[in-house]
Amino acid sequence: MARRRIFKVGYRQRQFLGGLLFTFPFIIGFSLFFLYPFIESVIFSLNELQLDRSGYTLIWKGLGNFRYALLQHATFNERFVENITDTLSTLPMIIGFSLFAASILNQKFRGRSVARMILFLPVILGAGVVLRMETSDWAYIMAQETANANYFAGNALRQILGMIRLPDAVVDYLIEVITGSPEIIRDSGVQILIFLAGLQSIPPSVYEAADVEGATGWEKFWLITFPGLSPLIITNLVYTVIDSFTTPQNQLISLIEQVSFTGAGFGVAMAMSMMYFGFIGLLLAVIVVVVGRFVFYNV
Amino acid sequence: MTRLQKKRLTNMIGTIFRVAVLLGVSYVIIQPMMTRLATSFMQVEELYDQSVKWIARNPTLNNYRTCWVYMNYPQALFNSLTLALVVSVCQLASCTYIGYGLARFQWRGSGLLLSLAIFTLVVPPQMIRIPLYLNFRYFDLFGILKSQPLNLVGTYWPFILTGLTGSGFRNGLFIYIMRQFFRGMPRELEEAAYVDGCGFLSTFFRVMLPSAVPGLIVVFLFSFVWQWNDYFYTTMFMSTKNFLPQALETVASKAAQVIRATDMVAVTSGMVQDNFNTVINNAGMIMVITPLLIIYLFMQRYFVESIERTGLVG
Numbered sequence: 001m002a003r004r005r006i007f008k009v010g011y012r013q014r015q016f017l018g019g020l021l022f023t024f025p026f027i028i029g030f031s032l033f034f035l036y037p038f039i040e041s042v043i044f045s046l047n048e049l050q051l052d053r054s055g056y057t058l059i060w061k062g063l064g065n066f067r068y069a070l071l072q073h074a075t076f077n078e079r080f081v082e083n084i085t086d087t088l089s090t091l092p093m094i095i096g097f098s099l100f101a102a103s104i105l106n107q108k109f110r111g112r113s114v115a116r117m118i119l120f121l122p123v124i125l126g127a128g129v130v131l132r133m134e135t136s137d138w139a140y141i142m143a144q145e146t147a148n149a150n151y152f153a154g155n156a157l158r159q160i161l162g163m164i165r166l167p168d169a170v171v172d173y174l175i176e177v178i179t180g181s182p183e184i185i186r187d188s189g190v191q192i193l194i195f196l197a198g199l200q201s202i203p204p205s206v207y208e209a210a211d212v213e214g215a216t217g218w219e220k221f222w223l224i225t226f227p228g229l230s231p232l233i234i235t236n237l238v239y240t241v242i243d244s245f246t247t248p249q250n251q252l253i254s255l256i257e258q259v260s261f262t263g264a265g266f267g268v269a270m271a272m273s274m275m276y277f278g279f280i281g282l283l284l285a286v287i288v289v290v291v292g293r294f295v296f297y298n299v
Numbered sequence: 300m301t302r303l304q305k306k307r308l309t310n311m312i313g314t315i316f317r318v319a320v321l322l323g324v325s326y327v328i329i330q331p332m333m334t335r336l337a338t339s340f341m342q343v344e345e346l347y348d349q350s351v352k353w354i355a356r357n358p359t360l361n362n363y364r365t366c367w368v369y370m371n372y373p374q375a376l377f378n379s380l381t382l383a384l385v386v387s388v389c390q391l392a393s394c395t396y397i398g399y400g401l402a403r404f405q406w407r408g409s410g411l412l413l414s415l416a417i418f419t420l421v422v423p424p425q426m427i428r429i430p431l432y433l434n435f436r437y438f439d440l441f442g443i444l445k446s447q448p449l450n451l452v453g454t455y456w457p458f459i460l461t462g463l464t465g466s467g468f469r470n471g472l473f474i475y476i477m478r479q480f481f482r483g484m485p486r487e488l489e490e491a492a493y494v495d496g497c498g499f500l501s502t503f504f505r506v507m508l509p510s511a512v513p514g515l516i517v518v519f520l521f522s523f524v525w526q527w528n529d530y531f532y533t534t535m536f537m538s539t540k541n542f543l544p545q546a547l548e549t550v551a552s553k554a555a556q557v558i559r560a561t562d563m564v565a566v567t568s569g570m571v572q573d574n575f576n577t578v579i580n581n582a583g584m585i586m587v588i589t590p591l592l593i594i595y596l597f598m599q600r601y602f603v604e605s606i607e608r609t610g611l612v613g
Binding site: 022 | 309317400404412419427431469499503531591592595602
């Protein structure tokens with residue numbers, strides 16, 4: 001009976017019914033546990049929230065919370081700028097490294113499975129507990145040692161790089177890349193996975209054709225691999241930014257948490273995270289649009 | 300140089316380069332783990348003995364014993380395991396179901412729903428933290444439940460409800476992964492099932508789901524690991540229960556308090572206290588991540604292979 005009914009309704013209705021049947025949990029979850037809290041947090045950012053035993057009351061403040069965060073709070077502006085520049089400067093490093101690592105791991109060599117296992121370890125260990133402990137206790141023992149090593153390494157590098165007369169900004173960036181490399185490596189686990197999946201999806205016949213034509217490895221990379229992976233660069237950019245929200249090293253997020261529980265209150269904290277989220281969202285949109293122009297679809 | 304020689308030379312350079320890079324990267328990843336493992340067997344005094352770098356002179360299991368007791372390890376392990384399993388099973392079920400719906404049924408809202416799923420990813424969870432907390436603290440479904448609002452904080456319900464509706468931690472990503480996966484599967488499979496008289500649900504459960512195992516593994520592993528390491532949601536919804544990350548965070552200070560109370564000379568100066576924290580934390584850390592490592596060891600081959608086939612790529 002049920003079957004007959006399904007075939008009686010038109011194709012359009014069928015698609016609609018099936019779609020609704022399979023997505024209704026998301027519609028419920030999205031509205032209850034995302035949209036509703038999201039709208040509330042927008043409301044909270046315009047109010048002062050006071051908790052009491054039976055619930056909470058709101059006191060209208062308009063844009064007061066935003067004004068307070070921007071003009072009066074001691075460190076918000078500074079942390080905000082720091083956070084954004086930090087995110088922007090590590091993005092290309094993470095994307096670059098994960099692309100590089102994925103193309104190495106995609107080659108055939110002995111011990112590949114071991115190498116993959118090790119490189120994906122950060123996916124398992126990179127989040128949460130390990131990092132949290134690192135920020136509290138590990139820093140203590142290692143701080144001096146690595147700081148010294150980095151300082152000397154940085155100085156030596158600076159001299160070498162100075163000899164080839166690179167602009168100072170470039171030198172600074174390179175040094176940041178080199179001294180920050182452990183963090184970069186640790187933060188690129190998932191990105192490597194995504195690129196690796198992409199590499200697998202490029203048909204080998206394309207490479208064979210290139211071999212017949214006598215292409216070098218370099219040409220093959222820039223003309224086949226890179227365009228093939230370009231849609232994933234956007235995916236990875238977005239993922240990297242999302243990932244930076246939940247690392248305990250995110251100074252701005254910890255500032256916001258601190259403000260919401262011990263400082264100026266929920267309203268201000270909400271206003272701060274609204275600004276943070278809004279800016280990041282804008283940034284992501286710009287990046288996606290700009291990078292999207294160079295993306296090559298349909299390999 | 301002949302062409303063959305040239306080719307062999309470039310191959311050799313390539314190999315050397317690859318080995319060097321992989322060794323370097325592996326070192327960076329493994330070194331902190333090894334240092335932790337080494338430190339966890341040391342006694343407090345050996346931390347400032349310059350001649351002890353890697354291997355403890357008098358290896359001791361005392362740190363592990365302390366952690367076992369003060370973390371209440373068996374209980375914390377049980378709690379963490381239960382929660383991670385509950386959460387990952389719920390999320391796996393819902394995200395697979397929703398992902399299939401987004402992959403196969405084209406109607407006016409389907410594109411919008413996908414972009415909404417991605418939007419939930421881009422909003423930091425901290426932003427909706429407080430409203431979400433209040434939502435579960437005074438749970439009344441927008442006043443649909445007429446009775447006294449329920450207090451769901453401290454129960455598994457927040458995890459189950461968000462998990463079953465695809466709105467848990469990074470569930471947008473899981474929905475996206477599963478959608479991409481189902482899109483890559485041949486349509487003929489379903490059409491055959493429909494012709495044979497299957498409805499929507501039986502097609503999904505009997506035909507599509509069994510072929511989706513690689514995708515399921517990836518989503519399950521991510522979900523399990525992120526819940527295991529999670530600090531954010533457990534402190535928000537279940538702050539009184541003992542989970543491994545929370546237990547780890549307090550173990551050193553708890554142990555130190557007890558030792559200080561019983562033995563006045565043991566922990567006196569700040570330096571000793573810091574070193575004590577270090578050895579205890581390292582042992583505890585090893586104890587927290589070992590179960591994850593075991594799971595990873597068993598699943599990694601499957602994991603890496605299946606992520607290649609998930610068509611995460613689209």
